[in-house]
Amino acid sequence: MLRYIVGRLLQAILGILVITTLVFLLVRLTGDPSSILVSDFAPVEVQERIRERLGLDRPLHEQYAAYMGGLVRGDLGESFNGRPVLDILLQYLPATVSLAAVAMAIALLVAVPLGILSAVYRGTWIDTVARTVALFGQSVPSFWLAIVLVLIFAVVLDLLPVAYRSGPDSYVLPAVAMGWAAVAGIVRLIRSSMLDVLDSDYVRMARAKGMPPRTVVVKHALRSALIPVLTFTGLVLASFMNGSVVVESVFAWPGVGTMTLDAVSGRDFPVVQGAVIMIAVFFITINLLVDILYAFVDPRVRYR
Amino acid sequence: MTIGLGAVARARSVGGALRRMPVIPIFLLGALALAALFAPIVAPHPPLEIDLSSALAPPFYHEGGSLDHLLGTDRLGRDILSRVIYGGQVSLLLAFSVLLIGGSVGVVLGLLSGYVGGVLDAVIQRTVEAVLSLPTIMVALVFVFVLGQSFTSVVLILAPFITASFARMVRGEALTVRNMNYVALARVAGASHMRIIARHILPNVAGTIIVIATLEVGALILVEASLSFLGVGVPPPTPAWGLMVDDGREYLATRYWLSLFPGLAIVMTVLSINWIGDWLRNVLDPKRQEL
Numbered sequence: 130m131l132r133y134i135v136g137r138l139l140q141a142i143l144g145i146l147v148i149t150t151l152v153f154l155l156v157r158l159t160g161d162p163s164s165i166l167v168s169d170f171a172p173v174e175v176q177e178r179i180r181e182r183l184g185l186d187r188p189l190h191e192q193y194a195a196y197m198g199g200l201v202r203g204d205l206g207e208s209f210n211g212r213p214v215l216d217i218l219l220q221y222l223p224a225t226v227s228l229a230a231v232a233m234a235i236a237l238l239v240a241v242p243l244g245i246l247s248a249v250y251r252g253t254w255i256d257t258v259a260r261t262v263a264l265f266g267q268s269v270p271s272f273w274l275a276i277v278l279v280l281i282f283a284v285v286l287d288l289l290p291v292a293y294r295s296g297p298d299s300y301v302l303p304a305v306a307m308g309w310a311a312v313a314g315i316v317r318l319i320r321s322s323m324l325d326v327l328d329s330d331y332v333r334m335a336r337a338k339g340m341p342p343r344t345v346v347v348k349h350a351l352r353s354a355l356i357p358v359l360t361f362t363g364l365v366l367a368s369f370m371n372g373s374v375v376v377e378s379v380f381a382w383p384g385v386g387t388m389t390l391d392a393v394s395g396r397d398f399p400v401v402q403g404a405v406i407m408i409a410v411f412f413i414t415i416n417l418l419v420d421i422l423y424a425f426v427d428p429r430v431r432y433r
Numbered sequence: 434m435t436i437g438l439g440a441v442a443r444a445r446s447v448g449g450a451l452r453r454m455p456v457i458p459i460f461l462l463g464a465l466a467l468a469a470l471f472a473p474i475v476a477p478h479p480p481l482e483i484d485l486s487s488a489l490a491p492p493f494y495h496e497g498g499s500l501d502h503l504l505g506t507d508r509l510g511r512d513i514l515s516r517v518i519y520g521g522q523v524s525l526l527l528a529f530s531v532l533l534i535g536g537s538v539g540v541v542l543g544l545l546s547g548y549v550g551g552v553l554d555a556v557i558q559r560t561v562e563a564v565l566s567l568p569t570i571m572v573a574l575v576f577v578f579v580l581g582q583s584f585t586s587v588v589l590i591l592a593p594f595i596t597a598s599f600a601r602m603v604r605g606e607a608l609t610v611r612n613m614n615y616v617a618l619a620r621v622a623g624a625s626h627m628r629i630i631a632r633h634i635l636p637n638v639a640g641t642i643i644v645i646a647t648l649e650v651g652a653l654i655l656v657e658a659s660l661s662f663l664g665v666g667v668p669p670p671t672p673a674w675g676l677m678v679d680d681g682r683e684y685l686a687t688r689y690w691l692s693l694f695p696g697l698a699i700v701m702t703v704l705s706i707n708w709i710g711d712w713l714r715n716v717l718d719p720k721r722q723e724l
Contacts, residue, residue: 267703268655272679276685409566
């Protein structure tokens with residue numbers, strides 16, 4: 130078990146190393162950031178001074194060492210307005226994380242029962258409903274869903290706030306818009322993994338013994354069927370971080386997404402870079418935790 | 434009780450699958466694609482034709498609407514129906530370009546990764562995982578900002594993500610096929626590695642490739658629409674669906690149709706593609722019969 134955890138940990142560290150290097154290289158490959166910052170009409174010295182301040186006049190390996198050294202110490206550099214990038218990220222993070230948590234709760238609450246019912250009543254109208262929901266979940270863009278929700282519940286019915294983060298009711302629309310896309314994936318996953326399990330020998334055995342169907346489904350099948358869902362949860366959380374840009378932009382939500390969009394339009398490059406790194410590291414960490422948790426839940430993983 | 438007994442996979446013939454062909458999405462997608470292809474003939478107005486005197490006209494079913502502008506006009510008096518039709522051109526062309534570029538690289542990498550194995554496999558797969566853990570929309574924001582806003586930069590930004598997901602899926606399939614007896618036999622018979630990859634492995638992973646390609650087109654159209662919605666996709670005045678939804682936002686309370694119709698076009702297109710993709714998965718890949 131310990132060996133497994135250490136192995137996964139090393140892999141995660143390697144992953145973070147690859148990503149940060151990738152971000153570093155891509156940023157430099159795509160051109161000199163200082164040329165974006167300076168207007169075409171500014172004197173050459175201005176650009177020179179900016180290059181110096183950003184350390185862009187040094188050789189690549191020195192820049193890399195400085196960049197990685199900073200990352201290790203938790204230093205993501207400074208925003209062009211002088212504030213440390215880390216401070217800015219931490220300021221916007223709570224709004225995004227709390228929204229993602231609510232969205233996740235809504236998604237699970239809808240998707241888990243739907244997925245189970247769809248597998249148990251395979252081929253009936255319940256199954257059809259679940260599959261239709263999944264298909265729509267995959268096909269409706271969250272920004273448009275968000276707008277339609279605002280139109281119906283905020284503009285026409287006037288039940289919920291149009292935008293901004295205020296009381297609990299302000300979470301409803303953005304969380305539904307965000308969680309919606311995840312429902313599709315979770316329903317599909319639970320359905321297919323339930324179908325596999327329902328077809329397994331031990332479930333058939335339990336049935337043959339004359340156990341009530343409800344007990345078979347809940348006690349025997351569901352437990353094993355939920356394991357793959359655990360893995361997927363990590364992916365879903367990561368996709369929420371990604372989707373946050375879109376949904377937050379519709380609801381003027383003060384989170385990481387809005388911050389990144391502002392940083393992009395304000396050409397605040399260090400902030401944008403910091404946000405990408407943070408989200409990637411977040412993603413890798415979640416996956417690491419999920420894998421470790423997986424090993425606890427499913428003993429087979431440990432001995433592979 | 435028959436709970437779960439249906440899970441015992443019924444034997445399905447290809448003929449049976451064809452009979453269950455999803456007619457509605459094929460028809461919808463066909464209509465959309467044809468309209469996009471022949472947009473200059475089908476669209477009632479040129480997509481960029483500005484007519485301020487008829488700006489913000491409502492759709493035909495509303496009071497004050499006219500049959501000249503079936504779905505109304507935007508704030509510059511441009512015909513919404515025409516722009517939705519031309520928007521299909523943009524979305525489909527972009528998705529297919531990304532798929533062609535990113536997908537072909539991904540198939541090659543996946544085959545190499547799965548067939549050769551070893552260090553090459555490890556390097557490719559770690560890189561693939563790293564790329565897949567990058568947040569697409571965030572990364573796209575950064576790169577559009579660096580590369581400049583254009584059709585080409587959106588294609589270049591999205592292609593690596595497609596490459597990564599193809600490389601991963603194809604690798605998995607190639608790995609299974611590689612260990613089949615017939616591959617070993619071909620090797621014994623003196624076939625070169627290139628020949629084995631081309632003649633024995635590739636045909637066997639083709640089904641998977643078609644299925645991922647279909648499902649990825651849907652996802653690509655959604656991402657492209659999200660990017661243009663955020664103002665970092667293909668630049669205006671190109672009639673992109675996401676851009677049109679965004680344009681309509683400020684009129685949401687009074688003129689909902691500005692955002693509603695382009696959004697419906699996205700939903701219709703992606704829904705049809707995913708529906709067809711699900712069906713293809715059942716036909717081509719009975720092992721993975723999910724939904």
